Amino acid sequence: MSLTPTPLTSAAGPTAVLRQAVLEAAASFVLALLLLGPIVGLVLDGYQIKNELQRPLLIAALVALGRFLFTLALHTPSGRFWLERFSAHRGKTAILVQSDSDRQHHGWLLLLFIAGLALPFLANKYALTVLIQAMIYVLLGLGLNIVVGLAGLLDLGYVAFYAVGAYGLALGAQYLDIGFWTALPLAALLAALFGALLGFPVLRMHGDYLAIVTLGFGEIIRLVLNNWLSLTGGPNGIAAPAPQLFGLEFSRSAREGGLPFHEYFQLAYNPLHRFIFIYLVLFLVVCLMALVVNRLRNMPVGRAWEALREDEIACRALGINHVLVKLSAFMMGAMVGGIAGVFFATYQGFINPASFNFFESALILAIVVLGGLGSTSGVILAALVLTILPEVLRAFADYRVFAFGVLMVLMMIWRPRGLIQPRRRAFDVEGL
Amino acid sequence: MPEQEPLLDIQQLDARYGAIQALRGVSLRVERGEIVTLIGANGAGKSTLLMSIFGDPRPSAGHIRYLGRDITGLPTHAIAKLGIAQAPEGRRIFPAMRVEENLLMGATPLGMQHIDTDLIKVFELFPRLKERRDQRAGTLSGGEQQMLAIGRALMSRPQLLLLDEPSLGLAPLVTQRIFAILGEIRATGTTIFLVEQNARQALKLAQRGYVLVNGAIRLSGSGEELLANPEVRQAYLGIRA
Numbered sequence: 265m266s267l268t269p270t271p272l273t274s275a276a277g278p279t280a281v282l283r284q285a286v287l288e289a290a291a292s293f294v295l296a297l298l299l300l301g302p303i304v305g306l307v308l309d310g311y312q313i314k315n316e317l318q319r320p321l322l323i324a325a326l327v328a329l330g331r332f333l334f335t336l337a338l339h340t341p342s343g344r345f346w347l348e349r350f351s352a353h354r355g356k357t358a359i360l361v362q363s364d365s366d367r368q369h370h371g372w373l374l375l376l377f378i379a380g381l382a383l384p385f386l387a388n389k390y391a392l393t394v395l396i397q398a399m400i401y402v403l404l405g406l407g408l409n410i411v412v413g414l415a416g417l418l419d420l421g422y423v424a425f426y427a428v429g430a431y432g433l434a435l436g437a438q439y440l441d442i443g444f445w446t447a448l449p450l451a452a453l454l455a456a457l458f459g460a461l462l463g464f465p466v467l468r469m470h471g472d473y474l475a476i477v478t479l480g481f482g483e484i485i486r487l488v489l490n491n492w493l494s495l496t497g498g499p500n501g502i503a504a505p506a507p508q509l510f511g512l513e514f515s516r517s518a519r520e521g522g523l524p525f526h527e528y529f530q531l532a533y534n535p536l537h538r539f540i541f542i543y544l545v546l547f548l549v550v551c552l553m554a555l556v557v558n559r560l561r562n563m564p565v566g567r568a569w570e571a572l573r574e575d576e577i578a579c580r581a582l583g584i585n586h587v588l589v590k591l592s593a594f595m596m597g598a599m600v601g602g603i604a605g606v607f608f609a610t611y612q613g614f615i616n617p618a619s620f621n622f623f624e625s626a627l628i629l630a631i632v633v634l635g636g637l638g639s640t641s642g643v644i645l646a647a648l649v650l651t652i653l654p655e656v657l658r659a660f661a662d663y664r665v666f667a668f669g670v671l672m673v674l675m676m677i678w679r680p681r682g683l684i685q686p687r688r689r690a691f692d693v694e695g696l
Numbered sequence: 697m698p699e700q701e702p703l704l705d706i707q708q709l710d711a712r713y714g715a716i717q718a719l720r721g722v723s724l725r726v727e728r729g730e731i732v733t734l735i736g737a738n739g740a741g742k743s744t745l746l747m748s749i750f751g752d753p754r755p756s757a758g759h760i761r762y763l764g765r766d767i768t769g770l771p772t773h774a775i776a777k778l779g780i781a782q783a784p785e786g787r788r789i790f791p792a793m794r795v796e797e798n799l800l801m802g803a804t805p806l807g808m809q810h811i812d813t814d815l816i817k818v819f820e821l822f823p824r825l826k827e828r829r830d831q832r833a834g835t836l837s838g839g840e841q842q843m844l845a846i847g848r849a850l851m852s853r854p855q856l857l858l859l860d861e862p863s864l865g866l867a868p869l870v871t872q873r874i875f876a877i878l879g880e881i882r883a884t885g886t887t888i889f890l891v892e893q894n895a896r897q898a899l900k901l902a903q904r905g906y907v908l909v910n911g912a913i914r915l916s917g918s919g920e921e922l923l924a925n926p927e928v929r930q931a932y933l934g935i936r937a
Contacts, residue, residue: 418821498885522896554701563803564800564808567793567797567800567801568801568804569802570790570793571796572791574791574793575783575788577803578784578788578789580750580772580773581750581772581776581778581782581784581788582801582848582849582852583772583773583775583777583781583805583852584773584801584804584805585771
């Protein structure tokens, strides 16, 4: 039984719809009863099993009613519209081509940009931290999207570059006395270097093998950070400095001759200033990255990434240097991950290797897959959904993984290509 | 005397996959403006020969000269920059990319400066591709995909076009059309080296041909000569002598 009802021809009368709804409701009732009967109906009481059959019956009846209404709703005009929109069959043959008329979204983008800039001034501390986390994941999603979505290289150890960025800032501050602004480009470079380091040995690998090696790489970085006590402090972690604004610090009182931000501007001290500042810088970096990635997609490099994903042998036959293309994808992705790491470290103020485990990699990968491989706007949306939704639904925290699973199943049925299907831009060729 | 220098000159070429020797002392020439075809059965080494011209697998012995320059052992992408392009076996278009993007990928060795004029040329040669330029390449029919693979190869303005079984899996009528277009491409001055199993059509189209058996050249001659050769007739054209 599929979730989407068998499409009725528009000529089908209300009786046909009603019959279909009743049949589908009955089927769901039976299915729900079979599924729930043993789980809900048999209650363990002491050493006895009590038979509480009325409970699964009630639930199954509710499910059947829901299914009935759902089917009916799908046959109303607006229901058809939504079905059409969510149908996986849509756009399977044709592809979405972005033409000039599609580019009128600039006004909306500007509005979103301004809203994004204004948001932290309206938020309390909790909302602000959630926003910063969401932005960090947007950045991570954008970075991994280059590697997995565009170049098609399944990277399960992406968190390694995130860790390199974060530790780049923390260790740099501790041993070389560099600040946030120096660390930002340096950590990005360092992460890109690690990207190349990973890229070289895996040049000849594909699919599953690549996934395993990258997974190992991610774990190696974490384990090294965890065990190199003398350098990284191991599981005890290490402090990371807060950012400064042209030398102004965001602390209550400045250390050794520095000047706190609030004194310079003669404001009352507010611990939120630091988070607002981090958010604003992060937001601008995210916007810049989204812009860069979007432009890269329409440049030869970006097209080469996608071509490599499609067919490596064909790429080589066309004279594309696949070594350079792969390495550039790994390095670019790693660089973005490193930048996200720097922001994570400075926002947390303290990092330890536990933040960089495999589940982070999996979450970032989920963001990319959920958003639609290769789609910038999709990845941004998915990152926001997957970070903000769990916070909003804190009351149901116990069901978080369950909800995650349901979401994934629904996605597979309705949007197997992700929330937002990647668009391909049309070219203007003179004389055509 | 550069005039007499062949475009492609292969001498005593050996190639191996591990312990298996795929090519044994293959020598052949392709002159400017010709269509030369290489026919042979499955596993004779036809594709291996084509691929080793492109540097993968690297020949274990022998020489490949292109315009008098030894290109043996050059990396694949460097060879593509010299003006050799190929439409690989099985077409290998980029299915999720649009037709036009596929063509743009073909222009990689040249850069982007001639894109507009070259796209127009390819669309003139294959009007079908123009109709479908915004379509996902994976949704094209087999014949259209083959046109796309050839068009993509032409985007690098090659002097020498290598084609690996363009008739693979295509209906006879579609094959005829593709072969007719190959004649047009030759008329524009592009030399074609055609690897085929469809011996009859290939030999009719080509000026000269070679027959590859077990990794070695067994026969060579003009297209008509080979078509009339009893051995070829029996083995590749299915006609009992």
